[in-house]
Amino acid sequence: MREFFTKRFSLAITLVIFVFGVMMATVLVAAVITFALQHLGIISNHSQLPVFPLITFLGFCILLGTSLTAFLSKKALNPIRTVIDATRKVADGDFSVQVNIKGIGELEELSQSFNKMTQELSGIETLRSDFVNNFSHEFKTPIVSLRGFAKLLKEDNLTEAERQEYLDIIITESERLAALSTNVLVLSKYENLEIITDKAPFRLDEQIRKTIVLMEPRWSAKEMVINVELDEVIFSGNEDLTQQIWLNLLDNAIKFSDLGGMIQITLTKAEDEICFTIQDNGPGMDDRTKVHLFDKFYQGDPSHSKSGNGLGLALVKRIVELCDGEVYVESEKEKGSIFIVKLVA
Template sequence: MSNKLSNRISLPIYFSLIIFFIFLITVVITGLLFFLAQVFGLLNEELAQDGFVLPIMVLIACTIIGTTISAITSRKMVKSIRIFIEATERLASGDFSMRLQLKSPPEFEILSENFNRMAEELGGIEILRTDFVNNFSHEFKTPIVSIKGFAEVLKNDDLTKEERDEYLDIVIEESTRLASLASNVLELTQVETQKILTNKMRFNVGEQIRQSVLLLAAKFEKKHLKLNVNIQDYELSGNKELLNQVWLNLLDNAIKFTPEHGEIEVNMKKNEDNLVILVHDCGIGIHPEALPKIFDKFYQQDTSHSTAGNGLGLAIVKKIIHLHHGTISCESIPLQGTTFTVTIPIGM
């Protein structure tokens, strides 16, 4: 509180001191000039005794001297303002490397710190935007080019039935991938623009997770995965449809990165006023350098893009969890597995 108060009064005191010193210097210089003028006989007794001429001379002298001193002392303040204007112009033109180093008065130092923080945040947003556009272009272009190429090959009458079926399967797969990308981008846009959670209702989240497991049963069987589920029946208040996407996405990721005949665990526990859901797989794990980026849009640890997916699922999951005032975290050890932990308030 004292720091805020001192910051509030520092600028008025700063300007008050400047005005006081300008006034003091003006009076001293004016007095000194008239004293010297009298010593050297430049002022005669008639002027000194005149009650009208002398005050006017003093007023004119004070005005000239005061204006000159004010112009000189204000140059520093004006210079600081000009530096700030130039910095904002460079920032507006896209130069996010611009930084301010104003030190006085204290308000200008605070202004510099806030400006530098803003420039840093905008620079980070610009990098994310550029990465988003580049990744989106890559993810969107790749299946289109693939579909176009195989469609041209299918025009060849010399293809055998096996080759034609193989190429058609690839076209169908790439079309599905493209549709999934468009759907995920739409879902991400919807949840990102959503600030308030709508369509809230109380429902059995344990039953919902069990249904999600059943929906993915074919994928579990295809890879011969073992599933250990420790789920209780707890009621939760939230958007049922959005949370269903969370469980499907986390389970689908676990299946995707778990090798055949591997094991996946889903556990649930109640912790005070929160519900904690853990999804663990024994897959390839995530590299420590990649761990902080897994919730970024379009981020994929597999830079070759050989693994199915477009890097939007976890970004959607994180936003949905935040809409429910919850948290999601990830712990992973390369070649040993990954655990996602979702914590959601029960009575939100």
């Protein structure tokens, strides 16, 4: 019984109760007026009512019922008006607006859905703004460097060592700009891709081994140790697309590992799930960094001291999603990071 009274009324039941209440109020008022007329002796129980006064009385009852309905309906429609006003604010670009409607089931669910929508829109707007700002920054920095060092090369008083240094910087910045442009185009392509084509079975463990060999100059230059434990796994997918996952994750692990560090790579298969992990002993990351790690152009190091443009992990996430898998990170400050990729076998 208690649950019955505490349960939210549906909109249909609320409207039925509302109309019934208006009708009862109208009948009650009509009965009171009739009783009053009888008490004053204007009409009697045995007398026959004249037609005109009866029509007038009925018209009054109708007018009274209509007035009560119009007045009370304004109260009943207030929650909907609240949502309409909030929607207008969202249309004007205010995504901070929230509505709080209680008591009626459908309207309460509407307010919750509306609040969730504004939160998502706010997050998308923030992400869009950050994307534009970071994109502009990432492109502007190498272009400014190229222009600056190109002007310096026009000076006649440069030594040969300075000239070579400036040329090396120009080459490095040009490669960075080219890589950024390529990554932006690749990410844009995969974001608009819904279905992976050209699927074929291949040895996933062999692909990962080839990726490690391909990246050997990078990890050898930092005198790193790569420990590998790979089960033999056959995976059906697009081989070129899948390799981008391992290239970016290994590149990220090398980038954030110290000189002489170690990277542990494992690949296992259990029933219908394939699990790939890559663990480094780098600086790790805090909770805020983990939340935004797979956002485009996001870099946990605000100084941008590490080479990169913040697109590699966003690319990894999108490719894994296209493979119907998931990727996430486990990390703590000063304790390294573990990236985990799970795919459907």
